[in-house]
Amino acid sequence: MPKEIEKKFAIYKDRVNQYIATILPPASAGEAKNLYEPIRYAMEGGGKRLRPVLLLIACEAFKGKIEEVLPAAAAMELMHNYTLIHDDIMDRDATRRGRPTVHCKWNPDIALLAGDGLLTFAYRSLLRVNSPHLQKACQIFTDGLIELCEGQSYDHDFEHDDGVSMAQYLDMIKRKTARFFAICTEIGALLAGASATHTRLLRRFGESLGMAFQIQDDLFDITVAQEILGKDFGSDVKRRKRTFLYVHVMTHGAPEYRARLQRIFHQAEISAADVLHAGEIFRDAGALAAAEQALQEYLQEAHDCLKRLEPAIATAALHAFLEMLLKRRS
């Protein structure tokens, strides 16, 4: 990635953090500690601010002003952290970014309320945008949130379902992960005053990028060492998640692989040895290769969306974002 774009991303991340600090009440106010301490804890956990940066560079590609859309960018990060807190409760996850999750550090009631609060602060931030397109932006944001709930619901339903198809899996990650990236790119373009056609292309770019991101996340669970990943190696397997890899084996794998994977997933406890065994099955049954291929296809789609915007629009930062996102940790 060109040095000046790397620097730009770092600056934008700082701007977002500064703006978020203006949205939340300061710690010194001392108000409603059991609401605001967990909220600040979550927001100060050192996230990469990927989604707000994406919104800002999408806006900038259409010559929109960063300052004017900062409240929308901050809203994306507040919303993201709402989903993390509530998902962690539902997934019983004990750690996030190397620290105890909110429901473990405090308790599930406090985490529930902190998540509710963050979602509301996300709207407060978004509603500070001054734009004739604000109502439309809020609608895109809200529709995306509803799809996110649907995706989360499917994800949990799938945990007890051995017959998840690849179409169901792709639909689930589209709602749960990809849609959120699409919200960022679409709102960024919309608020910059992009045409309907261009806004649609940016939305598709965000969605393809998000699909690639999630499939890569599924792959990394079993291909990247714990120290690099910052989360437990094989944690998807241990939690019996229906990832791309699992679904591919169960829908495309030879009967022998399916039976072996089924046996692992139906055990009362899944050990570290089981995780390694599952990894071998994923490799031997061709799921790793299939995931890699799907990832490349979504990446190609994302690049194609950008190419259709060129040379009318400067897409260098968006290309660089894609590159950075998909090169993380590898």
Place this chain on the structure above:
Amino acid sequence: MPKEIEKKFAIYKDRVNQYIATILPPASAGEAKNLYEPIRYAMEGGGKRLRPVLLLIACEAFKGKIEEVLPAAAAMELMHNYTLIHDDIMDRDATRRGRPTVHCKWNPDIALLAGDGLLTFAYRSLLRVNSPHLQKACQIFTDGLIELCEGQSYDHDFEHDDGVSMAQYLDMIKRKTARFFAICTEIGALLAGASATHTRLLRRFGESLGMAFQIQDDLFDITVAQEILGKDFGSDVKRRKRTFLYVHVMTHGAPEYRARLQRIFHQAEISAADVLHAGEIFRDAGALAAAEQALQEYLQEAHDCLKRLEPAIATAALHAFLEMLLKRRS
């Protein structure tokens, strides 16, 4: 209450229910069952639709058109049910309106997600309003939601705090209960195009009404029989809630009463006999009378707000609403 106003409220309730049905996906769609079944279950639990009706008559008082603000009215009911589902999780309540709560009928994870979904559908509904005042209405709604989280946080903090002052209690119910009624009246007036002064008066009317409503609720816990109330007699006492009655005894009662009440609230289990005993303390220490007086003062404030609007504005329906709300179950 005049018959024609009673009829009007019934018609408005039906209109709200019809509108809500257009916001949620139909059951026949069969989508995301573990998200939408609990949402529909909550919305079909037979609520009185008090808050949306209040918004509609506030709007009508300023000659606003009901049809144009129906999406905002429906948003209030969707939002109300989000708070009920999440509060029930936090309070470990097993029944609501005579039926199992969502987290008991399904599980806390599903209830968490159903609440999240309802909050988002509330925004979807509100964002369908066509009005130059929509951004402001969304801001009022959002600010109110944040105060609601704060109120809920205080409510939970207070459960482990013997030293809650009357000012703290009143601040808590203002955020947790009264603010919501104020949102309804303020948004109703705003969307009807009322002046800033009139909108502020309507907001104060809603807040006073909400304070009276909550204090009455505290009173009813110990003064109204279970069959009439539809919730357990003395359930606030059993859950060690810092109600008006408890706080009044602990801050204004004679040492003897304080000690007796403290003993009850510090027991591992609070029995039916303890509830009756607490009721006697509330009566003898003057807390029932003080609550009754506070209730009347808030009622008077609410009436005063309306009087300041007359005769410029027709307030008959708002007076009738107040009367209906405070006469319920007694």
